[in-house]
Amino acid sequence: DSGVTQTPKHLITATGQRVTLRCSPRSGDLSVYWYQQSLDQGLQFLIHYYNGEERAKGNILERFSAQQFPDLHSELNLSSLELGDSALYFCASSVSRRPYNEQFFGPGTRLTVL
Amino acid sequence: AQSVTQLGSHVSVSEGALVLLRCNYSSSVPPYLFWYVQYPNQGLQLLLKYTSAATLVKGINGFEAEFKKSETSFHLTKPSAHMSDAAEYFCAVGGNAGNMLTFGGGTRLMVKP
Numbered sequence: 162d163s164g165v166t167q168t169p170k171h172l173i174t175a176t177g178q179r180v181t182l183r184c185s186p187r188s189g190d191l192s193v194y195w196y197q198q199s200l201d202q203g204l205q206f207l208i209h210y211y212n213g214e215e216r217a218k219g220n221i222l223e224r225f226s227a228q229q230f231p232d233l234h235s236e237l238n239l240s241s242l243e244l245g246d247s248a249l250y251f252c253a254s255s256v257s258r259r260p261y262n263e264q265f266f267g268p269g270t271r272l273t274v275l
Numbered sequence: 276a277q278s279v280t281q282l283g284s285h286v287s288v289s290e291g292a293l294v295l296l297r298c299n300y301s302s303s304v305p306p307y308l309f310w311y312v313q314y315p316n317q318g319l320q321l322l323l324k325y326t327s328a329a330t331l332v333k334g335i336n337g338f339e340a341e342f343k344k345s346e347t348s349f350h351l352t353k354p355s356a357h358m359s360d361a362a363e364y365f366c367a368v369g370g371n372a373g374n375m376l377t378f379g380g381g382t383r384l385m386v387k388p
Contacts, residue, residue, distance in 0.1 A: 163320070261370075
């Protein structure tokens with residue numbers, strides 16, 4: 162158990178819908194990262210928040226957005242969903258924003274868009 | 276920009292045999308390198324990391340990796356495979372301005388009895 166929690170574990174929805182994925186980092190960790198894992202794209206970085214502020218964006222679609230709240234939990238919002246958005250979404254946390262700090266991964270949310 | 280190449284999407288070894296999973300990286304800045312393992316239906320677990328201290332890094336479960344700058348490699352090894360090592364292994368590089376990890380495509384390790 163990494164100490165990072167993600168809800169829900171599974172999400173099945175229809176095209177065009179909007180969903181929210183939630184992540185609680187390990188106690189004391191200020192950084193939250195979101196990654197997408199799919200069969201065709203592999204593991205890809207989406208976005209990084211540190212202590213409530215967005216720090217970096219990766220291959221995140223405009224239909225996707227995220228935020229980190231004062232209690233440090235984070236939410237990833239996916240809207241106008243398409244079949245190709247079906248993937249495993251991971252949240253990871255680390256104690257700081259230093260690149261040598263390991264990132265601890267949650268169990269993921271499996272999103273299926275029908 | 277940073278990138279990682281893992282040679283071999285599938286590797287099969289016999290129980291007790293040497294495990295060698297290959298990782299080559301490209302980075303314009305001094306890299307931080309990580310190996311993660313993913314068991315079915317689980318998240319990623321850190322095996323070991325290189326952060327410019329010792330070039331030979333020991334991790335959990337008997338795994339180790341050696342950083343070779345001249346070869347831009349960070350291969351993962353284990354002297355003797357166990358059935359429980361069957362999983363997918365990911366090499367990742369960090370250290371860029373965004374602090375994100377860039378992952379390789381992964382190598383699925385199969386261990387035969």
